[in-house]
Amino acid sequence: MTDEKHRNGKPETSHHPETDPNRDDKNYYGIPPIKRAHWTWQIYVYFWIGGIGAGSHLLATIGYLLGWRDEAFFRTTKYTTLVAMVVSPVLLVWDLGRPERFLNMLRILKLRSPMSTGSWALSIFGSLSGLIATKQAAEDGLLLGDNFASRLAKLVPDRLISVLALPFGLYVGSYTGILLIATSVPMWAKNWLLMGPTFLSSAVSSGLSWTSLVLHIGRWGDGKTLGALKKAEKAMLIIESVLIAASLVRMGKWSKPLFSKKLGPLFVGGTILGGIVAPLVLLFGKGSREKSILASILVLVGGFLFRYVMVVGGRDSADDPESYFTFAKKDEKGGGRPEVSE
Amino acid sequence: MATGFLTDTTVCIGCKACEVACKQWNQLPADGYELTGDSYDNTKQLSGDTWRHVAFIENPKKKRLTGDVDLVALAEDVKEDLPNGAELDGLGRWTFMSDVCKHCVEAPCQQACPTGAIIRNEFDNVYIQPDVCNGCGYCVPACPYGVITSVPEDGRAFKCTLCYDRQIDGLEPACAKACPTNSIMFGEVEELEKLAEERVAQLHDRGYPQAFLYGTPEVGGTGGIKGNHSKFILMDVPETYNLPENPFLPQDKVAGATIACGVAAGVLGAVVAWAFLEG
Numbered sequence: 200m201t202d203e204k205h206r207n208g209k210p211e212t213s214h215h216p217e218t219d220p221n222r223d224d225k226n227y228y229g230i231p232p233i234k235r236a237h238w239t240w241q242i243y244v245y246f247w248i249g250g251i252g253a254g255s256h257l258l259a260t261i262g263y264l265l266g267w268r269d270e271a272f273f274r275t276t277k278y279t280t281l282v283a284m285v286v287s288p289v290l291l292v293w294d295l296g297r298p299e300r301f302l303n304m305l306r307i308l309k310l311r312s313p314m315s316t317g318s319w320a321l322s323i324f325g326s327l328s329g330l331i332a333t334k335q336a337a338e339d340g341l342l343l344g345d346n347f348a349s350r351l352a353k354l355v356p357d358r359l360i361s362v363l364a365l366p367f368g369l370y371v372g373s374y375t376g377i378l379l380i381a382t383s384v385p386m387w388a389k390n391w392l393l394m395g396p397t398f399l400s401s402a403v404s405s406g407l408s409w410t411s412l413v414l415h416i417g418r419w420g421d422g423k424t425l426g427a428l429k430k431a432e433k434a435m436l437i438i439e440s441v442l443i444a445a446s447l448v449r450m451g452k453w454s455k456p457l458f459s460k461k462l463g464p465l466f467v468g469g470t471i472l473g474g475i476v477a478p479l480v481l482l483f484g485k486g487s488r489e490k491s492i493l494a495s496i497l498v499l500v501g502g503f504l505f506r507y508v509m510v511v512g513g514r515d516s517a518d519d520p521e522s523y524f525t526f527a528k529k530d531e532k533g534g535g536r537p538e539v540s541e
Numbered sequence: 542m543a544t545g546f547l548t549d550t551t552v553c554i555g556c557k558a559c560e561v562a563c564k565q566w567n568q569l570p571a572d573g574y575e576l577t578g579d580s581y582d583n584t585k586q587l588s589g590d591t592w593r594h595v596a597f598i599e600n601p602k603k604k605r606l607t608g609d610v611d612l613v614a615l616a617e618d619v620k621e622d623l624p625n626g627a628e629l630d631g632l633g634r635w636t637f638m639s640d641v642c643k644h645c646v647e648a649p650c651q652q653a654c655p656t657g658a659i660i661r662n663e664f665d666n667v668y669i670q671p672d673v674c675n676g677c678g679y680c681v682p683a684c685p686y687g688v689i690t691s692v693p694e695d696g697r698a699f700k701c702t703l704c705y706d707r708q709i710d711g712l713e714p715a716c717a718k719a720c721p722t723n724s725i726m727f728g729e730v731e732e733l734e735k736l737a738e739e740r741v742a743q744l745h746d747r748g749y750p751q752a753f754l755y756g757t758p759e760v761g762g763t764g765g766i767k768g769n770h771s772k773f774i775l776m777d778v779p780e781t782y783n784l785p786e787n788p789f790l791p792q793d794k795v796a797g798a799t800i801a802c803g804v805a806a807g808v809l810g811a812v813v814a815w816a817f818l819e820g
């Protein structure tokens with residue numbers, strides 16, 4: 200046996216910091232002091248799709264309010280929101296441990312639980328967007344011609360409903376961030392102020408890119424719409440990058456998981472460079488249809504990776520005792536515990 | 542009336558009677574017979590199937606030796622300075638701690654729960670109604686102490702019920718009943734607080750100034766949690782026992798975060814409208 204093994208005269212019987220001379224941190228065999236969320240792929244896919252739906256609805260409503268007249272634009276945004284709001288609850292129910300009890304989410308409303316308020320907002324927004332899309336379908340002749348149902352659907356006051364649904368839609372786009380921060384996970388909780396706004400900006404940019412992508416691919420949109428979307432995309436990407444930068448500042452050293460070997464390439468390469476910088480370069484350059492399509496795809500992929508690294512990074516953050524203990528520490532030394540000098 | 546636990550880790554001998562009693566009474570399955578290779582603790586942590594967990598913390602002799610170590614001689618060298626001339630084995634000693642749900646006064650898990658499955662029962666304990674929980678798992682990352690856990694095989698979340706069923710019948714919780722050293726005490730929170738105060742003072746008098754109570758609004762039950770109904774007398778920094786010193790009530794941030802989102806929604810909407818007007 201070497202001195203190395205018995206550096207402080209003790210047999211190396213454990214990894215407890217007091218026994219192991221190589222460690223000076225205090226924790227219990229490195230076992231995570233908090234439990235991570237079980238959330239699997241359904242959750243970050245939902246964060247992404249729900250965001251696209253919310254962003255699209257914002258566009259449709261603003262289009263209405265500004266008296267926009269581009270049928271293809273409204274059709275795209277409304278059907279997008281509908282599809283997103285059909286898929287979202289499916290993903291969420293799928294992720295439950297007891298899916299058959301999903302309705303229990305609506306047996307009570309708890310304002311301090313973002314999971315509760317989010318479920319309500321999703322239900323309300325989903326129902327309203329269903330009404331709006333039904334009217335659109337009737338006008339598009341998708342309800343099997345001129346029958347009672349389609350005549351009824353055409354009576355839906357879709358503009359009014361769009362405006363009423365807007366706050367719920369915006370909440371669906373942003374509460375996913377609040378959902379993360381209202382936990383004990385250091386990386387999330389540290390960014391409590393900006394997580395929601397960052398998720399929302401990403402939702403709006405994804406909604407914009409999706410709409411622009413569909414209109415470009417189908418060669419449907421009129422020039423005015425495409426120009427407006429492009430302008431909005433540029434502005435939104437700039438805002439998003441500022442919010443992400445500010446979020447990283449607020450997370451401080453607890454943002455470490457985002458730059459790990461596993462997530463770093465996805466976050467830096469996928470979200471920041473691929474999902475924000477590259478599309479901005481494409482959009483600010485001389486415009487072409489192909490470039491716009493590529494930019495939109497990059498934004499959508501970047502938006503997905505953003506949600507992925509945030510969810511998975513939070514899992515890694517929860518698994519790191521050092522990260523949690525420094526987070527849950529009194530700034531003044533010692534706290535309420537009597538100080539003992541050895 | 543609020544009931545709770547006081548776990549005095551200074552008298553715990555690490556027998557794990559509480560772990561066994563809890564598993565038996567609550568009919569909890571085993572957690573896999575895994576060997577950690579770390580000390581004698583193969584339970585590792587609290588989980589949905591383990592509602593009491595005894596931590597085994599090695600507290601070795603502080604004296605530094607160099608060169609080859611003769612373990613026998615080391616063990617016979619029993620002169621660690623302890624108050625009142627107490628003697629100690631040369632290999633050091635153990636600190637044990639029987640961990641359990643803290644039954645927070647403002648419980649993060651309860652505030653997180655969207656279904657209202659987690660309630661405060663008539664004994665003011667934090668209790669999950671198993672027939673309501675839909676397994677969303679949101680309570681899990683909310684708990685600042687890593688107590689409540691989803692059980693994948695079942696789907697739902699579980700944790701210590703403070704033996705709700707036994708309390709209804711006027712019995713004390715199974716762990717407190719089984720504990721041979723009275724390290725686990727059960728009773729009314731106020732009485733336990735008095736007991737804890739006396740015990741900590743006694744330990745200080747006997748020359749252990751490091752003893753303190755964990756689970757008060759000053760340490761352990763901090764940051765809006767307003768203390769815990771299940772408290773612990775500890776002899777080392779909380780982190781040694783895998784406990785946070787200064788946790789927070791996560792839901793205190795919800796209102797501020799929601800306002801921030803409202804502001805952001807207004808700004809982002811205005812930006813899109815501007816682009817549409819200009820475009």
Ligand code: SF4
Binds near residue numbers: 643687700
């Ligand atoms: S310790 Fe965790 S599980 Fe127990 S009441 Fe507090 S938040 Fe809930």
Ligand code: SF4
Binds near residue numbers: 656659681
């Ligand atoms: S897993 Fe069950 S107890 Fe936990 S928050 Fe969800 S519904 Fe409530």
